[in-house]
Amino acid sequence: MQALRSLSPPATAEQLADELSVSMRTIYRDIDSLRSLGAVIDGAAGFGFTLIEDASLPPLGFDEEEIEALVLGLREVMAVGDPALADAAQNAFAKLRARLPSKQSHRLEHAVLSAQRFERPPTPGIDARALRRAAWEERTIRFGYVDYAGTATQRSADPLSIVFMQASHCLLAYCHLRQDFRVFRLDRMQNLEVLEASFRPRRVPMLRIFRERLRNEGNN
Incomplete structure (x- = not known):
């Protein structure tokens, strides 16, 4: 699933096999298994595959370093983004905090990494x-x-x-x-x-x- 998210869609079976160090036959079998579990994957052999994100699927988890990277990136946007983008980053942070498991939500709230700007960039003269x-x-x-x-x-x-x-x-x-x-x-x-x-x-x-x-x- 993560390989499908990371590769540019549509991801071919050959690309997925190289990414995961398995055979193309294994890729086709795993695609069928994921579909049977409810994953919505568009495409077919010879054309490539695209993962269609579905809200009914289990929430995506993050490891510790990924959470730190998310916090740093979002707080940097809050600090330097134009007003609309800074608000969007704030909202994205709140949504992540609400959807993550409690342990990861706590780590998100109290991450080690942060971004601080003492002077905001000049306000754009346009929208x-x-x-x-x-x-x-x-x-x-x-x-x-x-x-x-x-x-x-x-x-x-x-x-x-x-x-x-x-x-x-x-x-x-x-x-x-x-x-x-x-x-x-x-x-x-x-x-x-x-x-x-x-x-x-x-x-x-x-x-x-x-x-x-x-x-x-x-x-x-």
Whole structure:
């Protein structure tokens, strides 16, 4: 079950066999066994398998290190996320605490690891939730932007990803004005408008290229 969750769906029997160090025949037999126990697994031999999470299945358990990782990640989002994302992290933490067994819930509440920021990042000048949705839906955006020198411009761009970079939230995007990849600070963006124009399905390959460029620039 965890291998199906970890691998990109649909996971082939060959991938699952390599991941679990068993034969493909064992994978097919285990898939049948899981289905008979109530697991909803879509797919078939030759096409790959996708686990469809079902609320009726037993709750997922976490080991001690996984709980610490969850706490650290959620508290970091609470500390640096935009208001909507920070609230979402708080709600996710409360849901985890309520659903975990009492011993693990106690460990979640009193984890050793934590995240503390004494200065919150600048508040985004636009609706960060709408920006995230535009990136997921691969829709072009239009916005006003004021750069570090105070120069104001009107931009349209294809939003690729939002990252926490140099103590501020930044948008990685393909800028139509500059005809190139650009990084925009969210606190310098204004008047966000999500357009009908779509750049699907180019977000993932474009983001891969942009990240590779940033990585190369960082190594130089």
